[in-house]
Each structure stands twice: as structure tokens, then as C-alpha cells.
Amino acid sequence: MNENKTEAQSGKLLEVKDLRVSFFTPAGEVKAVSGISYDLNYDEVMGIVGESGSGKSQEAYSIMGLLQSPGKVIGGSITFEGRDVLAFDKKEMTAFRGSEVAMIFQNPMTCLNPVYTVGNQLIEALRAHDKKITKQEAAKRAMEMLELVGINNVQKRMKQYPHEFSGGMRQRVMIAMGLICHPKLLIADEPTTALDVTIQAQILELMKDLQKKTHMGIIFITHNLGVVAEICDKVSVMYAGKIVEQGPVDDIFYRPGHPYTMGLLRSMPRVDAESYERLIPIEGTPVDMLNPPEGCPFAPRCEHCMKICLQKMPPYVELGDNHRAACWLRVQERLNEKQGEEAVQNG
Amino acid sequence: MAEDKILLEVKNLKKYFPVKGVKGPGVQAVENVSLFIRKGETLGLVGESGCGKTTLGRTILQLHEPTSGEIIYDGKPIFQGQDPWTRDGEGKLVHRKVPKAKSANMLPYRRKMQIIFQDPSASLDPRMTVGEIIGEALDIHKLYSSKAERSDRIKELLRMVGLNTEHANRYPHEFSGGQQQRVGIARALAVKPEFIVCDEPISALDVSIQSQVVNMLEDMQEELGLTYLFIAHDLSVVRHISNRIGVMYLGSLVELAESYELNKHPLHPYTQTLLSAVPVPDPEVSRSRQRIVLEGDIPSPMNPPSGCRFHTRCPYATKACSESVPEFREVEPGHYAACHLLNK
Numbered sequence: 001m002n003e004n005k006t007e008a009q010s011g012k013l014l015e016v017k018d019l020r021v022s023f024f025t026p027a028g029e030v031k032a033v034s035g036i037s038y039d040l041n042y043d044e045v046m047g048i049v050g051e052s053g054s055g056k057s058q059e060a061y062s063i064m065g066l067l068q069s070p071g072k073v074i075g076g077s078i079t080f081e082g083r084d085v086l087a088f089d090k091k092e093m094t095a096f097r098g099s100e101v102a103m104i105f106q107n108p109m110t111c112l113n114p115v116y117t118v119g120n121q122l123i124e125a126l127r128a129h130d131k132k133i134t135k136q137e138a139a140k141r142a143m144e145m146l147e148l149v150g151i152n153n154v155q156k157r158m159k160q161y162p163h164e165f166s167g168g169m170r171q172r173v174m175i176a177m178g179l180i181c182h183p184k185l186l187i188a189d190e191p192t193t194a195l196d197v198t199i200q201a202q203i204l205e206l207m208k209d210l211q212k213k214t215h216m217g218i219i220f221i222t223h224n225l226g227v228v229a230e231i232c233d234k235v236s237v238m239y240a241g242k243i244v245e246q247g248p249v250d251d252i253f254y255r256p257g258h259p260y261t262m263g264l265l266r267s268m269p270r271v272d273a274e275s276y277e278r279l280i281p282i283e284g285t286p287v288d289m290l291n292p293p294e295g296c297p298f299a300p301r302c303e304h305c306m307k308i309c310l311q312k313m314p315p316y317v318e319l320g321d322n323h324r325a326a327c328w329l330r331v332q333e334r335l336n337e338k339q340g341e342e343a344v345q346n347g
Numbered sequence: 348m349a350e351d352k353i354l355l356e357v358k359n360l361k362k363y364f365p366v367k368g369v370k371g372p373g374v375q376a377v378e379n380v381s382l383f384i385r386k387g388e389t390l391g392l393v394g395e396s397g398c399g400k401t402t403l404g405r406t407i408l409q410l411h412e413p414t415s416g417e418i419i420y421d422g423k424p425i426f427q428g429q430d431p432w433t434r435d436g437e438g439k440l441v442h443r444k445v446p447k448a449k450s451a452n453m454l455p456y457r458r459k460m461q462i463i464f465q466d467p468s469a470s471l472d473p474r475m476t477v478g479e480i481i482g483e484a485l486d487i488h489k490l491y492s493s494k495a496e497r498s499d500r501i502k503e504l505l506r507m508v509g510l511n512t513e514h515a516n517r518y519p520h521e522f523s524g525g526q527q528q529r530v531g532i533a534r535a536l537a538v539k540p541e542f543i544v545c546d547e548p549i550s551a552l553d554v555s556i557q558s559q560v561v562n563m564l565e566d567m568q569e570e571l572g573l574t575y576l577f578i579a580h581d582l583s584v585v586r587h588i589s590n591r592i593g594v595m596y597l598g599s600l601v602e603l604a605e606s607y608e609l610n611k612h613p614l615h616p617y618t619q620t621l622l623s624a625v626p627v628p629d630p631e632v633s634r635s636r637q638r639i640v641l642e643g644d645i646p647s648p649m650n651p652p653s654g655c656r657f658h659t660r661c662p663y664a665t666k667a668c669s670e671s672v673p674e675f676r677e678v679e680p681g682h683y684a685a686c687h688l689l690n691k
Contacts, residue, residue: 051553166644167396196395196580198641201624205640223554226583226626230633249630267558269587271610271625272632278565279587281558285523 019076047228050238102178106190108170112162119158168199240297247323257325360416378598389575391589461535465547467527471519478515484537525556604682
């Protein structure tokens with residue numbers, strides 16, 4: 001399959017620049033996403049990590065044009081294969097959604113319609129985007145798709161209702177439905193959070209496998225760092241609507257640059273730990289998004305908090321190839337290095 | 348620290364839930380579980396959803412009435428009942444009449460045995476203030492002589508779990524998930540219990556908050572000499588907090604060992620699978636590691652497989668596995684497992 005990859009498929013798939021999403025609630029404006037940028041290539045899996053309320057799902061919804069009122073994109077750009085997604089009209093968006101970008105959600109039970117058979121729903125998804133396809137062809141494709149995601153006995157399964165499937169099987173149906181129109185980008189919003197570890201392992205293996213076959217880009221939203229290590233090529237760590245650090249997966253795990261990333265890594269017990277070590281939690285509670293602190297949002301919980309952190313948001317500092325973090329500590333380090341160099345030059 | 352004294356012992360405990368319109372025992376949620384917990388230790392209990400770990404925890408506290416078996420707390424039997432279900436020649440379960448089970452008056456034991464629930468918002472009454480929620484436990488067991496003593500105790504408990512004393516007048520919805528779970532813990536501690544069943548106390552919390560609560564539970568244990576039965580599906584957390592770990596599959600205990608031993612030398616094929624499925628937050632490790640992926644889903648506990656309940660998904664299953672139930676026995680000192688493969 002790899003040789004068939006065309007020139008276009010190796011390039012940039014999605015580019016998000018300075019995206020801002022706000023919710024205008026009666027209590028005030030909530031800046032759910034405030035100025036995030038990243039890009040994603042074909043064949044690449046990007047993880048978005050963050051706790052609940054960090055804006056990681058809202059960011060994904062805005063790519064799909066699924067933001068619920070009172071949420072609104074108030075700035076920035078989303079470019080998909082050179083096209084401006086935010087400028088799409090309703091018709092273009094409908095065509096774009098499903099056929100080029102697909103999404104799978106955390107809870108498969110609430111996303112499948114309980115009164116239609118699984119086969120019916122798969123066929124409907126296909127026929128909504130391909131008006132010319134006949135019912136028979138659509139049914140055939142649906143069955144192929146179910147087989148691809150590892151469901152046995154497809155003939156019978158097509159006629160069953162979602163409640164007749166177990167949780168893991170339902171998630172497989174969701175994946176089949178997402179992939180049935182061969183999207184170029186798959187957004188997976190915590191697809192394994194509701195599943196048991198053994199089923200989670202099955203689903204992750206399946207997603208890795210399918211990605212190799214289809215060369216799609218995947219945005220994988222999760223709060224589980226173990227899953228990230230397993231499946232992602234690069235990672236964006238979000239905190240209070242901002243990406244505080246992004247980089248290749250190895251850099252994030254072995255050379256984290258932001259205190260929040262370090263804190264997350266330290267606070268997790270590891271199943272392969274050699275001996276008992278007390279956990280080092282991140283103290284404090286998550287940010288109240290209605291009244292976010294000035295400056296760096298993580299400052300009130302940060303053990304290295306300095307005066308400037310409470311006043312100004314730090315700029316990104318490049319820490320390596322495509323690895324950057326927004327932290328005043330790193331800015332200071334950079335300045336010290338420069339001063340050192342200048343001192344050497346002047347001396 | 349764990350002592351040698353055994354605080355709680357469970358022998359051949361069964362809990363079946365009858366199902367309307369279905370003949371037979373119904374849902375066989377807990378099947379023949381035997382274990383003991385030493386004073387001051389933490390016993391972890393892991394397994395997939397639906398394996399009966401929560402039911403086991405609740406049955407031990409007699410929040411569900413056990414079907415049969417024995418529960419011994421601090422040397423005194425608090426439940427004793429004969430099994431009304433026997434297997435006939437074809438291996439079918441048949442009901443027979445047995446003497447009524449003997450159960451101790453639980454009220455004094457409720458002071459000694461407490462529970463922390465999984466969902467903190469669902470386990471706190473939304474119409475009671477936090478002070479009332481914690482105080483109710485004190486009222487029921489009459490643990491104060493004056494009003495001042497009652498409010499002092501509530502304040503002390505709130506401080507103990509890291510909340511402010513003025514929080515007593517607030518309602519549960521005014522707190523974050525992590526804080527609500529702290530209230531749940533304060534309520535459990537109000538009666539000065541010896542033994543606490545922690546039923547997935549952290550799975551509903553954010554990652555950065557989970558470790559705070561885990562550390563707090565550890566501190567409480569040290570300070571108050573508590574004994575925990577820690578139920579969770581996250582093996583890495585259980586492994587961190589527990590002295591020993593029991594692994595459940597479809598109602599039965601399949602393996603039980605020291606936490607370190609279980610992770611290094613899992614004997615039962617199911618434990619091996621479970622361990623290999625846990626994602627490790629380390630890209631290099633997860634790239635190099637071999638994973639055993641199980642086929643299929645967990646069978647229904649209404650109609651569990653014959654013999655070893657795991658044999659339908661076990662990669663090593665032989666004919667014997669589908670025929671007879673493997674005995675749960677001490678394979679190595681302190682390391683229990685139920686598997687036919689280990690008997691050779």
C-alpha cells in the first residue's frame with residue numbers, strides 16, 4: 001500500500017492557525033479555545049491531551065462545524081487540503097463532514113440510533129454522501145466495513161439493533177461508520193475511555209491497523225497518557241484552552257518542557273514501576289474558565305511560578321524539532337544562554 | 348503497616364440475582380469467592396466491568412444479601428448461609444431448600460465497615476448541605492454528647508480531607524468532582540471505621556486530581572490504621588495502592604498475590620492478558636512490548652461457560668478446562684490462582 005501513496009498524500013492535511021472559540025453564556029464569555037495552532041500530515045496521528053474543560057473537544061467540534069450554540073469560532077483559520085473550512089457554506093460543510101472528515105465519539109450508545117438496525121445506519125451514512133450508489137452496493141460496502149473492523153457474522157449483525165451489541169462492538173460499529181466514506185481525517189474523541197482495558201487494547205490495535213491501510217490523519221483526543229504513548233506520533237498538551245506544549249511523542253514523554261506536562265507524567269502511577277513510589281500530584285484545582293487567571297493559566301498550580309507568570313502569557317519557545325512549550329522558565333533559560341554567548345563573544 | 352491479624356475473611360461467597368421470568372439462579376454475579384484481608388493492609392480488586400467486583404464489595408458489607416457462604420469480621424461470623432444451588436448429574440444448577448441463613452445485626456458493624464462510592468455526585472444528597480451529610484452518620488450512631496461536639500467533629504473531618512470548615516454550609520453541587528469525592532470520604536470516616544470498601548473512588552475524577560485523592564487515602568490509612576478493599580479497573584492505580592491484588596473474571600476470583608509478585612509473575616492467563624493490555628505512558632516501552640489481545644467479549648453472567656469460566660477466551664484452553672472448575676489454591680506461598688494449567 002505504501003508505494004501507492006501519491007505526492008499529495010504525503011503533504012499537509014490540516015492546518016489550524018490561532019483558532020479561538022468562545023461560549024457566550026449569561027454569566028459571561030468563556031474562552032474555551034484561545035489561540036491554538038497546529039498542523040497534521042497524512043498518515044500522522046496527533047494526540048490532544050488535557051483534562052475535562054480544557055477545550056480539547058470544542059476545538060475538534062469546530063473543525064467539523066459542530067459547535068453548539070452559544071459556542072462560536074471568533075478567530076483564526078482552519079485549512080483542510082488548502083481549503084478554508086470556516087468559509088464553507090451549509091451545503092459544502094455537509095459534504096465535507098462525513099466524506100472527508102469523520103468523528104467517533106466517547107459513548108457509542110448515545111451516538112447510534114436505538115430504533116434503527118446497525119446495517120440501516122451504515123447504509124444511510126453511505127447514501128447520504130453518495131447519491132448514486134444503489135442499496136445493494138451500499139449494503140455490500142457496509143458489510144465489508146464491518147468485517148474490516150473485526151465483526152464476525154456480518155449478515156446477521158447488519159440486521160441487529162445497537163442494544164444487541166456489547167460496548168466494544170458498538171465502538172467498532174462507530175469506527176466502521178466513521179470510515180465508510182473513506183475520510184482523509186478521523187477525529188476520535190476519547191474513543192476508548194468508556195471501554196475496559198482489554199477492549200481498549202483491541203480498539204487501539206484496530207485503529208493502528210486501519211490507519212496503516214488508509215493513510216488517513218487521526219486526531220486522537222484523550223486524557224490517558226498511556227494511550228497517547230501507544231498510538232500517537234505527536235502530541236499537543238492543552239490546558240485551559242491553550243496548547244501549553246506540543247511536539248513529537250518521544251520529546252513530550254522524555255524531554256517535557258512545560259511544568260504541566262511534567263506534572264501529568266509524574267502524577268501517573270505506572271504498572272511497570274519497579275518499587276513503590278509516592279505519587280506527586282499537581283496541587284490545586286482546574287481553572288474556572290469563567291474567570292481565568294491573568295498570565296499563564298497554569299501559574300496558580302505551578303510549583304515554579306514566578307512573578308511574570310501571573311502577569312503575562314509566555315510565548316512559545318522552540319525546544320527541538322517541532323517541539324515547543326509556552327513557559328517563562330524556558331524563556332528565561334533561553335535568555336541566560338544568550339547572555340552567556342554574548343559574554344563569551346564580548347570577552 | 349499491615350499486621351498478621353486477619354480482619355475480614357470471606358469463604359465461598361456467592362451472590363446470585365434472580366431474574367424475573369427466568370428459571371434457575373439468574374445472574375451469577377459472585378461465584379465462590381474466598382479471600383481474607385489482614386488488618387491495616389489494602390487489598391486491590393481488579394477486573395473488567397461486569398466481572399462482579401463491585402457486587403463482591405457490596406455483598407461483603409451486606410448491602411446485598413449474600414446467597415450463600417460465610418463472612419467473618421474480626422473473628423466473629425456476620426453471615427453464614429448454606430448454598431441452595433447444587434449441580435445435578437448433567438451439571439445443571441438445581442434449587443433445594445436450605446435452612447435460613449444466619450446474619451448478625453449489622454448496625455454495630457456499620458460503624459466499623461464503611462464504603463466510598465464511585466460517582467461522588469450521585470452518592471451525595473443534593474438537598475443536604477455537606478455538614479448535614481457528614482453529620483447524619485454521627486446522628487445515626489449517636490457519636491456525640493452535645494451539639495458543639497457534633498459540629499466540632501464535622502469541622503475536624505472536613506479539615507482532615509483537605510476542605511475548609513466553612514464548606515459545611517454548602518451544597519454538593521457547589522463543589523468540583525474532586526472535592527465531592529473528599530466529602531464522600533469524610534462521610535465514610537465520620538464513624539471512625541476500621542475497614543473501608545473503596546469502590547472505584549477515583550475513576551470519575553480528572554487525571555491531575557486522581558493522584559491527590561490516592562495520596563489522601565494513603566495518608567488516612569497510615570494515620571488511622573485503616574484497612575481497605577480497593578476496587579478499580581485501572582490496574583496501574585490498584586498496583587500502586589495495594590499490598591495484595593485479586594483479579595476477578597466473570598464472578599470468580601482467578602488469581603490473588605502480592606502486588607509486586609502479581610505484576611512480575613502473573614500465573615493465570617487472564618491476568619497476563621489484563622497486564623499486557625494496560626497502556627504504559629512510555630512510547631519506547633509500548634513500541635517494544637508484546638501484547639496478548641483477547642478475542643471476543645466477556646460472556647454473560649446469566650449463562651456462564653462451564654468449567655473454568657475463562658476457557659472460551661483463553662488462548663491455552665484444553666478439554667479439561669471446559670469440563671471441571673479449577674480449584675482456587677495456593678500455587679506458591681501467598682500466591683493463589685485457579686487454573687488447570689498450573690496443576691500439571
